Amino acid sequence: MSSASLFSVSDTIAAWLLAHIAYVFPPPVKGWLTSGDVVLGLTALIFSAILLGASMINVIVLIWWERKLLGRFMDRRGAMHVGFAGLLQNFADGLKLFRKDTVRPTQADELGFWLSPTAYLVTSLVIFAILPISTGWNGGSLPLTLLLALVIFSFAPLFIFLGAWASNNKYALIGGMRSAAQMIAYEVPILLAVVAVVVLAGSFDLTTIVMEQRNYWFWAPLFLALIVFLTGMLAEMERIPFDLPEAEAELVEGWNTEYGGMLFAFFMLADYVRYLVGSILVVLLFLGGWTLPSYVPSVLTSFPLAGIVWFMVKVYLVFGVFVWVRASLPRMRTDQLLRLGWMRMVPLALLSVILAALVVAAHCLPVLGCVPSMGG
């Protein structure tokens, strides 16, 4: 594991910057500028900026990844012409959306209409601050990172409903209602699946959970929980087959029918931020985070930032699974989603909790798909 962390990098940059800026100021200001508090504040700013930029770039590449994958599933190509293999297409689209006029319906509630896209995007982005990308590359390691992430993650229906209600549109209202209604279908199974992971790892801290997977990844003993978590994540992220709130066949665009221009771009970006976060959570909880099995030659794991690289590879592959599901399954109905959540996923998740408890109790390390590391 690399000794450098994002925080130390930001700290270095902040100290260097402040030292050079302070050079032109008289001594009292100079002393204040180079004091620890100011450096810490600037460090936090730089840290956030790097994190925001990195996550936004990842989000846009994620859109590209989905478009290309979906294209191949559909026997077509996806974006082709802007940039290499269409890599810059989404930047062009974003630029176009940025230039577009934002139209607010006259009868819409102004505050809610403006607030909800922003709040939706911001709450989605906040999660990045606590997600460990690799050792030391997260903002802070709290004891309950996992719970905090899930809590922030489940804010979304609130803002969706707020935006839907504020835009004063029948389709949007139905979509917002559905969003609020389907929340109870997936939150419980997701939390139960997470409980199974927590039982096995013995901690709510994501870094600890990943570290516990050095020996074996959790997907093998907790396969049922993985299935439940993937399904629940699909519903949480409102992707096909669970994108009922924006079912475009009957509700046009559902809760964001009335949004256009940059506000729509906020919603869309936030959606993909959530897809990214969902994929990262799957990787962290079940696929060993940035760790690799020990039989992988050390050439592949010892180069700088290897942890981040392998982590992102895993994230993109997990997102590929989400795209695969999108390419092959139709949309469900609200009542069917509720039935699926309560009658299939909850029992399966409970079963996986029991399995996890048994695994812990018996200290038995499953052999399938995992390799005990040499050092233990």
Added chain:
Amino acid sequence: MWVNMGPQHPMTHGLWNLRVRIEGEIIKDVDPEMGFLHRGIEKISEDRHYNEIITLMDRTCYVAGLSWEHLFIIAAEEALHIVPPERAEYIRVLSAELQRIGSHLMWYAAFVQDLGLTTPFLYGMRDRDLILDLFQTYTGGRLTYEYMRVGGVRNDLPLGFTARCRQVVDWLMDRFVEYDRLCLSSTIFRERCDGLGLLSAEDAIAYGVTGPMLRSAGSRRDLRKDRPYSVYGQLQFDVATANTADVTGRYLVRMEEMRQAVKIIRQCLDWLDDNPGPVMASQLPRWLGAPYAPVGNEAYLLKRNYPTGLGFSMVEEPHGEAGAYIVNDGGEHPYRVKFRSPVLINIWAAKRYLPGYRVADIPPIMGSVDVCVGECDR
């Protein structure tokens, strides 16, 4: 709460408006509104020569142009007392069945997309393109064919067409299996479609619903069997039926109809290989109009005795039973042309089969109707 689904709505597949009264997510009442695409084809037809109306037929139903050409041609030939050669009839049946596959593929693409599954949309459109390529080789058009003429068809099939057509339909038969794998084998698809939009055979008959919607309720009514027009009497095929009367049943019926259409196409190709001959009636009067005569020339109309007659035809179009009624009062134009659009009646019967279901069920149910607004509004 009344919700307007349309005129611009992903569910409508065209320009029409489904007004829905909902309570929660339950549909209480519906009121379909038509006419957004009304182009007055019946009125324009009164000012056109018989062959010129064919250009309108392609635009009446833009996914099943050749079926509508066939419909009009049968009625016009009856009104004008013309008998086409048999080879032309076989080519027409071949075209109509290829068009049925094309239209059903288009339906498949649009219908499954309504369920939120976008992949089959591309599959359906891709495979429909093969049919369009076939059409292009002998009619010259990909969407608006203008191929049939009163008294026959415009031209014979080009060399090598039958071999290529066999190749394409063989390939399509494989694709139908893949469609079923994507849809019928999917639990979610079955949950979304089973038991939806129930319309019993009695209700369907009372409400005038025809085509796959009627056959999915167990009725074996198919004009190609019951009242064989053209050369359908000489071809072997089965009527596709299902007994579920729901969306899945309509899916099954349409899929089976495509397979039966392939069967008919193969028979037609065999016959066409063995029986060369003329494709245009030899005793074709010149007063028929374009493109054989200077019909715009007023001098042409002098001193001419026109026959009179009435024409009526019903064909089993991909969407249902389409009808044409032509009054030829002894002029170079028909006096009155009336078309029966199956889609108009099938949509209108939504008052019967839509209430009681959920808002989320509207796209699959209305998708299973196979709406073509062009022929509905004419």
Added chain:
Amino acid sequence: MKRDELAASLTARFGDRILGVDAFPGLLGRVRFDSTIALELFRAFRDDLKFVHLTMVGATDWVDHREVFYVLWSDADLVYVLLSTNLPPDAPTIASAVPIWPSANAHEREAWDLVGVRFEGHPDLRRIFMPEGYAYHPLLRSFKIHEPEDLEVKVRSD
């Protein structure tokens, strides 16, 4: 069923209100009837002669009258029959077939919209293709192409 059988049974029942049963290519025949017996005739066709399908309702504007025609299909005999009646052009009114065949609803709305035939007893005789409040019936021979500003289109408020 043959055409003369049909003619005999209809004449026996309705007398001279049946104006004739003509030959028609591809159909069992064309029954011309007096518009006053419309409902009884429809009921006879549906219940006694088993013409359960109403396939088409249309109207034609002739010089001195308006013709309304109905096409029926019998599942038992596998034939179509065309019923036709003439209405005066100044008051083209006929009983609606909706009580007999619910499918007549849309057909009759279309005939009212395009040719201006009024169907008595139709539950919902609105325009179907033309906008509400449109003043003309386009398939009439007297119809002229109007400038758009001549049209008054009423917008429904609900």
Added chain:
Amino acid sequence: MAESGAQAPAPIPGTEQRPLLWVTRPLATAARQFAKSLWRPSTIIYPFERLEDPKFRGEVAVASGKPIGVGEIWDNYRGVHALNINTCISCNLCAFSCPDVCIEMVTVPGGDPKHPKKCPQIDYGKCSFCGFCSDACPEGCLSMTTRYELSVHKREDMVYSPARMFEVFKSKLPMNPIRVERPKNEDQILLDPPICIGCNACSRDCPTQCITMLDIPKPTPKPGEKLAKRIWKEPVINDSDCVRCGTCISVCPKDCLFWGTRQ
């Protein structure tokens, strides 16, 4: 015929219609298509790859193992018209047969000053590409090519003048090779001799020069009878050259020519 309780169609062999393990089969189907299209999806990158390019079409057919396009018979496509001005005889038949009235006969240089040469000018804003005009053209000088890209910036540019269509003709695009056979028993132009005044109008305007004015014997007037004031010539129409355009009928001042079948 409505039979209740009819059977559902029998499943085709190889199609198991029941769901298996929830959604595994559609997932597998999509994955198979993904694997198939990894190398070469079916789409054609349109402006750079074209369906009508035979080389390209062969390549795709080989790579994807399925037929795309129909090879050598793409030429049947009905696209923009090509007009050979040199062989156009100004018979008006294309304009007469156009259902959309989008063809206008305009004067082109090359005719003699008394009877200017007129060639079709097509407004593609109205054209429906039905091909009636090229079917009606007796000389085969108006035919349709495989060119289908018509977008322009101004509406006036949709109007193709004869010179512009001649450019299309000279560009050697593949032309629609299908010729429609004209009906065998075409009407002929007949003459009502007593009405004819021998004015030469029909012969003068005939686009194919198939009408010749032949002398007819001038009858000797009986005493008291006044001879009609006319030129003692009558048109004789060479049926094999006649294209049945009806120009002679429309120019005849006395309406003495008409359509009919010679017994």
